[in-house]
Amino acid sequence: xxxxxxxxxxxxxxxxxxxxxxxxxxxxxxxxxxxxxxxxxxxxxxxxxxxxxxxxxxxxxxxxxxxxxxxxxxxxxxxxxxxxxxxxxxxxxxxxxxxxxxxxxxxxxxxxxxxxxxxxxxxxxxxxxxxxxxxxxxxxxxxxxxxxxxxxxxxxxxxxxxxxxxxxxxxxxxxxxxxxxxxxxxxxxxxxxxxxxxxxxxxxxxxxxxxxxxxxxxxxx
Amino acid sequence: xxxxxxxxxxxxxxxxxxxxxxxxxxxxxxxxxxxxxxxxxxxxxxxxxxxxxxxxxxxxxxxxxxxxxxxxxxxxxxxxxxxxxxxxxxxxxxxxxxxxxxxxxxxxxxxxxxxxxxxxxxxxxxxxxxxxxxxxxxxxxxxxxxxxxxxxxxxxxxxxxxxxxxxxxxxxxxxxxxxxxxxxxxxxxxxxxxxxxxxxxxxxxxxxxxxxxxxxxxxxxxxxxxxxxxxxxxxxxxxxxxxxxxxxxxxxxxxxxxxxxxxxxxxxxxxxxxxxxxxxxxxxxxxxxxxxxxxxxxxx
Numbered sequence: 001x002x003x004x005x006x007x008x009x010x011x012x013x014x015x016x017x018x019x020x021x022x023x024x025x026x027x028x029x030x031x032x033x034x035x036x037x038x039x040x041x042x043x044x045x046x047x048x049x050x051x052x053x054x055x056x057x058x059x060x061x062x063x064x065x066x067x068x069x070x071x072x073x074x075x076x077x078x079x080x081x082x083x084x085x086x087x088x089x090x091x092x093x094x095x096x097x098x099x100x101x102x103x104x105x106x107x108x109x110x111x112x113x114x115x116x117x118x119x120x121x122x123x124x125x126x127x128x129x130x131x132x133x134x135x136x137x138x139x140x141x142x143x144x145x146x147x148x149x150x151x152x153x154x155x156x157x158x159x160x161x162x163x164x165x166x167x168x169x170x171x172x173x174x175x176x177x178x179x180x181x182x183x184x185x186x187x188x189x190x191x192x193x194x195x196x197x198x199x200x201x202x203x204x205x206x207x208x209x210x211x212x213x214x215x216x217x218x219x220x221x
Numbered sequence: 222x223x224x225x226x227x228x229x230x231x232x233x234x235x236x237x238x239x240x241x242x243x244x245x246x247x248x249x250x251x252x253x254x255x256x257x258x259x260x261x262x263x264x265x266x267x268x269x270x271x272x273x274x275x276x277x278x279x280x281x282x283x284x285x286x287x288x289x290x291x292x293x294x295x296x297x298x299x300x301x302x303x304x305x306x307x308x309x310x311x312x313x314x315x316x317x318x319x320x321x322x323x324x325x326x327x328x329x330x331x332x333x334x335x336x337x338x339x340x341x342x343x344x345x346x347x348x349x350x351x352x353x354x355x356x357x358x359x360x361x362x363x364x365x366x367x368x369x370x371x372x373x374x375x376x377x378x379x380x381x382x383x384x385x386x387x388x389x390x391x392x393x394x395x396x397x398x399x400x401x402x403x404x405x406x407x408x409x410x411x412x413x414x415x416x417x418x419x420x421x422x423x424x425x426x427x428x429x430x431x432x433x434x435x436x437x438x439x440x441x442x443x444x445x446x447x448x449x450x451x452x453x454x455x456x457x458x459x460x461x462x463x464x465x466x467x468x469x470x471x472x473x474x475x476x477x478x479x480x481x482x483x484x485x486x487x488x489x490x491x492x493x494x495x496x497x498x499x500x501x502x503x504x505x506x507x508x509x510x511x512x513x514x515x516x517x518x519x520x521x
Contacts, residue, residue, distance in 0.1 A: 011328075018325055020314060073313055073374070075275045076306040077329035078298035205277040217311060 005090050008082065012065050012091025015083075019064030020216045029060040045110035046120040048164075051103050051128035058096030058132070062088045062139050069143075070213045084143075085200040092139060093193035096132060100189060103128075104182050111178065122178050123168045129185040130160045136192035140199030146212035225287055227251040227382050227416035228272060233281030235267060242267050242440040244281070250447075251286070252413040253432035254404050257420040258510045260518060264440040265420040266309070266386055272418075273306040273384045286381065302331055305375035309387045312371055313359045320355035322374060330378050338377035345369040345399070364391035376403065383407060385419035389426055401430040425507040436510055438517040448506050455512065457504040458486045464497040474512040485512035 016022060032053040039050030065088040068074045074083060107125050111118040134156045142149035176184075210217065230247035242264045249255050259265050270276040272283065274294050283291040285300045294300035313322055319342075326333040342353050347366050359367060368391045375383060383404070389397045404417045421427050424434075434451060436444040446454070460468055465482040469475050471493045475484030485504060486494065504512070 014328070018314070018317065018321060021316065068314075070311060071314060072270070072273075072275050072306065072308040072311055073325075073371075074329065076273050076301060076304070078301040078331070079329055080274065080301070081295060207276060207278050216314075 004086075008087045008090040009094045011082075012061065012087045012094075015068065015087070016061060016064050016091075018068055020067035020070070022064060025060055025064050029057050032056050032060075040106065044114055044117060044121075045107050046117050046124055048124040048127035048131070051107075051125060052131050054099050054103060055096055055128065055132045056135070057099055058092040058094075059135050059139065061095040062092030065091055066139075066143055067213070067216060070208060070216050081204060084204055085197060089139065089193055089197045089200060093136070093189055093196075096136075096189050096193075097186070100129070100132075100185055104185065108178070108182075118178075120168075122176065122181050123164070125185065126176060126181045127160070127164045127168075129181075129188050130164070131157060132185075133188040133192040134160065136189070136196045137199070140196035141203065142209070143212050144203040144206040144209055146209040224250045224252065226284070227286060228418070229284040229287075230272075231282045233268075233271065233279060233283065235271060235276065235279040237267075240264070240267075240440060242271075242279075244268065244440075244442050247435065247442055247445065249416060249418050249435075250433055251416050252408065252411065253447075254408055254417040254419070254430050255433040255435060256424055256427055256431040256506075257418065257435050257437060258422075258424050258514070259420075259437035260514060260520070261422075263437045265437055267440075268437065269306075269384055269386045269418075269420060270308075273304060274301060275306075275308075298331065302378075303381040304384060305378055305380040305382070306384045307368075307371045307375050307386065307388055309390065313367070315358065315360035317359050318356050319353060319359075319370065322359065322370065323355070326374050326377070332379035333374075334377050334379070338373055341373040341376050342370070345373060345396075347373070365393060365396060368392055369396070372400070372403070376407070381411065381414055382416040382418065385417070387420050387422065389419075389421055389423060394426075397426045401427060404430050424510045425505070428506045431506060434506060434510065436513045438514060439519070443517045444513045451506070451509050452503050454488055455504050455509050456486050456488050456491060457483070457502040457508060458491075458494065458499050459483045459502070460494075460497055460499040464499070468494060468497060468499075474515045485509065 019025065036050045036053030039047055039053065043050060066084065069080070069084050074080065103125070107121050111121045114121070134153055138149050138153045141152070226248045228249040230244055233242065233244040233247070235242040257265050257268065267276065271279050277295070285294060286303065289300045317325070323335055323338055326338065327335060339353060342348070347362070347369050348354055359370065362370060368388060372388065389400055392400060404419070407417060408415050419427070424431065431448055433447050434445065435442055444451070455473070458468070458472065459481065461481045462477070465475070465477050468482055468484065471490050472484035472486050475482055485508065491501070
């Protein structure tokens with residue numbers, strides 16, 4: 001299973017350059033990483049948005065691979081199912097995993113440099129990872145039911161932000177230990193990637209959302 | 222005629238808003254070339270997309286090469302490796318270079334032969350008299366060369382069936398003739414195991430390579446059979462204007478003019494034309510297809 005996951009990740013990384021508009025998407029991905037780093041520097045790690053922007057790179061990896069599926073050349077290959085399920089999910093999750101590891105190291109360093117902000121640094125890390133979980137679920141649905149997935153994601157994001165802001169701002173809960181937040185982050189990536197994979201498998205037979213691929217189809221026809 | 226089937230379809234349905242593909246029974250005989258003919262929007266591309274595994278959200282049973290089900294097509298590599306599909310749109314990405322297409326074909330299809338691909342690109346004169354420009358983007362090719370590139374990609378694989386969605390449409394007359402030759406060679410080289418299935422609007426261009434015909438209208442198959450059988454089933458009839466009204470009640474389809482009438486008659490109804498001054502001819506496939514389509518068309 002691990003060998004297959006590694007193979008899928010390697011294949012996914014090879015295929016990224018064949019996705020739709022790879023330079024533009026990689027440029028956007030890099031742009032969000034830079035913005036994320038800037039937010040991190042500016043806020044000294046007390047905002048969730050910087051991490052969230054950086055972790056969007058996983059979503060970009062997923063998107064670039066799954067964009068290939070609009071090609072009927074790809075769809076008629078024996079790898080169609082893998083390219084709509086395991087390969088994009090594993091590649092996206094692995095990219096998130098790698099970026100998250102960097103982010104955790106960065107936040108731990110910041111928490112040690114600014115102990116007075118340690119709670120805010122760890123709480124915002126927790127918020128960001130919950131949002132990453134939502135984007136993983138979004139990946140599992142949006143390329144088949146774009147409108148529904150986008151609507152659900154907006155509701156979920158506002159729900160998570162609302163609850164977290166209430167809990168953390170009002171200090172109504174005991175702060176979550178740093179080690180637990182880090183562990184929950186890895187667990188969220190792992191578990192939600194499995195759920196995203198399951199959703200991709202369940203929805204595999206559904207037609208691709210024309211709305212989600214509108215831009216690509218317009219360029220291909 | 223005894224033959225086995227490359228594809229057998231039973232009770233296939235696919236519903237869109239305002240359109241229903243409903244095919245109770247369909248066969249594509251193995252070892253022959255089969256043309257799929259129909260009006261715009263008749264369901265040709267939908268049917269081909271289902272058979273080639275692009276569209277999966279349908280109901281019904283499909284059997285490939287007498288052995289594999291459509292579940293096998295999705296669960297194992299065998300069926301998709303045996304079928305080479307060429308689509309009319311959304312096939313290669315515009316930014317892919319010829320080099321990218323070659324690399325991707327190697328990654329996605331086990332039997333892709335890169336040297337054969339180069340040889341076919343040269344044979345089809347995609348870069349006439351020049352070496353292949355691997356850095357050239359798909360979007361920079363003419364529509365005809367795009368189709369040639371798709372054909373080169375699929376012919377460079379070891380397949381048992383070609384599914385080609387309107388391959389002749391963007392090609393010039395010379396290349397259409399070449400396409401017919403390619404299809405005929407593919408069938409002949411397979412020793413009864415190679416099958417070609419293609420859709421076309423212009424059956425006249427593909428007539429000399431077509432063994433079997435399927436005519437589809439409004440999402441359902443309205444006629445199918447071997448070309449020779451259809452040419453026995455239908456008879457082209459020409460007659461005088463004075464007989465037109467009487468003949469109209471008997472003929473399958475009919476055109477009238479100052480010269481008289483011309484129409485398609487089912488061979489079984491020929492006796493009913495006794496006493497009329499008519500000329501009987503064997504129709505071309507093109508004439509049969511147009512007559513059948515006309516009989517089922519909603520065109521005014």
